[in-house]
Amino acid sequence: MLNDDSAPLPLASENDGSYPRPQLVRTSWRDLGGRWTFAFDDDGRGVRERWHENPRLDGSILVPFPPESSASGVHDTGFHQALWYSRPLSPDDLAAAGHREGRRLMLRFGAVDYRAVVWVNGQRVGSHEGGHTPFSLDVTEAVNSEGDNVLVVRVEDDPLDVAQPRGKQDWREHPHVIWYHRTSGIWQPVWLESVPEVAIEWVHWRSDLAAGHVHARVGLTVAPVGGASVDIELRHDDQVLARTTVHSDSSEVEVVLSLSGLANGQAYEELLWSPEHPRLLDARIDLETGRGASDSVASYVGLRSAAVDRRLFLLNDRPRYVRSVLSQGYWPESHLAAPSADALRDEVQLIKDLGFNATRVHQKFEDPRFLYWADRLGLMVWAEAPATFTFTPVAAERTVREWLEVVHRDFSHPSIVTWVPLNESWGVQHIAHDNRMLAFARSLVHLTKALDPTRPVVSNDGWEQADTDILAIHDYEGDGDVMRERYRDRTAVDALVSGVGPAGRRLVLSGDVSDAPVMLTEFGGISYDVHRTEDAWGYTAATTSNDFGERLRSLMTAIHSSGALAGYCYTQLTDTLQETNGLVGADRVPKLPVAEIREIMVGPGAKRLWG
Secondary structure (H helix, E strand, O other): EEEOOOOOOHHHHHOOOOOOOOHHHOOEEEEEOOOEEEEEEOOHHHHHHHOOOOOOOOOEEEEEEOOOOOOHHOOOOOOOOOOEEEEEEEEEHHOOOOOOOEEEEEEEEEEEEEEEEEEOEEEEEEEEOOOOOEEEEEEEHHHHOOOEEEEEEEEEOOOOOOOOOOOEEOOOOOOOOOOOEEOOOOOOEEEEEEEOOOOEEEEEEEOOOOOOOEEEEEEEOOOOOEEEEEEEEEEEOOOOEEEEEEOOOOOOEEEEEEHHHOOOOOOHEEEEHOOOOEEEEEEEEEEOOOOEEEEEEEEOOOEEEEEEEEEEEEEEEEEEEEEEEEEEEEOOOOOOOOOOOOHHHHHHHHHHHHHOOEEEEEOOOOOHHHHHHHHHHHOOEEEEEOOOOOOOHHHOOOOOOOHHHEEEEEEEOOOOEEEEEEEOOOOOOOOOHHHHHHHHHHHHHHHHHOOOOOOOOOEEOOOOOOOOOEEEEEEEOHHHHHHHHHHHOOOHHHHHHHHOOOOOOOOOEEEEEEEEEOEEEEEOOEEOOOOOOOOEOOOEOOOOOHHHHHHHHHHHHHHHHOOOOEEEEEOOOOOOOOEOOEEEEOOOEEEOOHHHHHHHHHHHHHHHHOO
């Protein structure tokens, strides 16, 4: 944890992965994780008895782990709609955050599922709705800088509300089929950070490789009275690549930096980000107001482009065969929360070790620290939204709100190469027959493109797609010979598109996919239950390691022989509760030797040239 406000800015591209906002690094912050007091409030007494003024919490919990998990120390998987948390904020906490007179004290939450209200010293300082996205509260006026303070958080998470974006969290009390235990309450980092009155609050990086430009859009906490100058410097290997200063009186500042090495010359490829060469340019942003106040943050940029053209997926304008694996981002001891910051690095490295160059994070907005390691180690990511399980105006509003927040949060991660707002018609179950649902799916595609024109969008991964950039097909056929014929060439795939898909659903409802890349984005799902799990579940089942290897090889040989597919996503990385179809167990131990899995998943040399 960094806690010296006078220390020089670190290199954002070389941090240890513990800082919760890896692309906006400050020198001072205070991690508030650890032991908090805690209580369930099933009968609503907390509001009536004003616990926010006098917390009567007789339990404890280890934040940021959800109470359903064993890591939290609570380990109660039952239905509880209201949760209360409390923690003292001491002068030492404020000092470690770099707080002093004239600055603003920001309380930041990575994610709280689902609806949070926050008080400091009995004073309400803010609220947030949305279980997977961050929020920040200015608590300056509520804290006593000289003495102790009390932080209280009340969370509502109705386990029966299927209009909440919930992803794989089960609405039944016990997990069934492909759904898992819930993740309620605080499940990502909580921290304090002290900033100037006018501070750098966010930055969006965008590469224009053809023009040789890097665009930065910098958001400030407030518009600077009297204006401000924003200075941005990009470096790589101790070499200054670009530096530009602009003056503005707005709360959003646009900056364009020219990189001569991008426009022409042999150095072009040497600056680009890819899975093989995950180069990151370090950035420093300095703010100086007309009134003499200043702020500085460290960030990083990955120069790359992602696009589709002529039935190919293109990375940096070159064909890229996508070898992906479905990741649930779930751990037995901590559920959707990572058991540690290091576990996120280990997960990215495991995926790469197994031969994949990409992952589709399924039904979850992943922790930004995972994305940092994907950026740094070189792993492409398909970012997918957690779904609701009903279609109502409330469900649509909630989905769009969280989607807007996560596109804003993750805009600058070079690892994210594809957006996926919907999956398998979850939340739009009757999209093939209900024009409201179809309009909603199409609107999500075009809203995403309006916010971020730099990445492809998969409208409804699996089937019943609308205006999609990639034809993404889910097919859990277990016979390799059948799969070989089904995806032999584009003629065979076109027959699927013009008829009924493998799951008995039409693949495309609107939009021209004649030029779209075709990817098999869910398949496999072979259950090999190495831990003898109760109610073990998979799409097909293997009985021995040899049987598992043969089934896996048969499917992958069929996929690699296809002349139509631009990539694949195998289901799945890890066993997850009763869903025992991982390449590795829930303990992250591979079910076959790593080298064997890698050889099977990478395939023949021709595909290696693409991936």
